[in-house]
Amino acid sequence: MALNTPYGSRRGAAAYALPDERAGFIRKTYAHLAGAILAFVLLEVAIFSTPAVRDTLAGLLTQSWLLTLALFIGASWIADRWARSDASRGLQYVGLGVYVVLQALIFVPLLYIATISINDPTLVPTAGIITGALFLGLTAVVxxxxxxxxxxxxxIILGSLVALGLIVASLLFGFSLGVIFSVAMVGLAAASILYSTSNVLHYYRTDQYVAASLSLFAAVALLFYYVLRILIAMRR
Structure with missing residues (x-):
């Protein structure tokens, strides 16, 4: 029976696989998620270890934020399609890799504020700990x-569209999205983690661990971004 999900029928889903296959799929999914997070961290370390690159990217991405957002949405859609495709495994990894790089670039201005402008070395680690704790708790629930x-x-789709509209409006009309918006986005990210983790258990096929890890990484990145925004607002 077809379901109203991005994956169509549940036939072939990991939920109906043999126990060993299902366990292997889950291990691969979370191993790829860990690899994506590690790659993201290493990219940020590389960027912030080179002041010229860091300052240039922070300036460009801040000044042309609307264009950056448009490119990010378009490239993210392509990366997600590649990761979900039944094409070569190599193309799926390219999709995951492109998405990680995009997220690393999007984070540069926010990390610049936290580490350079405010110069509080505790902000990013604290945001990481909070994000990890929330992710583990939500994962345990599922x-x-x-x-x-x-x-x-x-x-989630409706909330994402509303959030995107507010972000674009704030950029066009110059008003600030405050802490309440960030708290709402943390709620949206939490819902996305529940949704994506549930899909890992019920809907993804056992050969879709690259796509599953990309979906989880996207939700974790969103959660980390807005947790960090809240901490920055509190610090200010």
Missing amino acids: FTTGADFSFLRGA
Whole structure:
């Protein structure tokens, strides 16, 4: 029976695979997620270890934020399509890699504020710890209950469109999105983690661990971004 999910029928899903295959799929998914997070961290370390590159990227991305946002959305869609495709495994990895690089670039201005402008070395580690704790807690909820959170898809899409509209409006009309917006985005990211983790258990096929890891990485990156924004606002 076809379901209202991005994956169509549940036939062939990891939920119906043999226990060893299902366990292997889950291990590969979270190993790729860990690899994506590590690659993201290393990219940021490389950027911020070179002041000229760091300052140039921070300036360019801040001044042309609307164009950057448009390019990010378009390239993210392509990367996600590649990662989900039934084409070569190499193309799926390219999609994941492109998305990690894009996220690393998007984070540069925010990390610049936290580490250079405010110059508080505790902000980024604290945001990382909070993000990790929230991610582990939400993951535990899904794995211990086995609940299907696919019903969140519509709310996540609607919330994302509203958030995108507010971000574009703030850039065009020059108003600031405050802490309340960041808190709402943390809620949206939490819903995305529940949704993506549920899909790992119920809908992804056992050969889609690259796509599954990209979906989880996107939700974790969103959560980290807005947790850090909240901490920066509190520090100011």
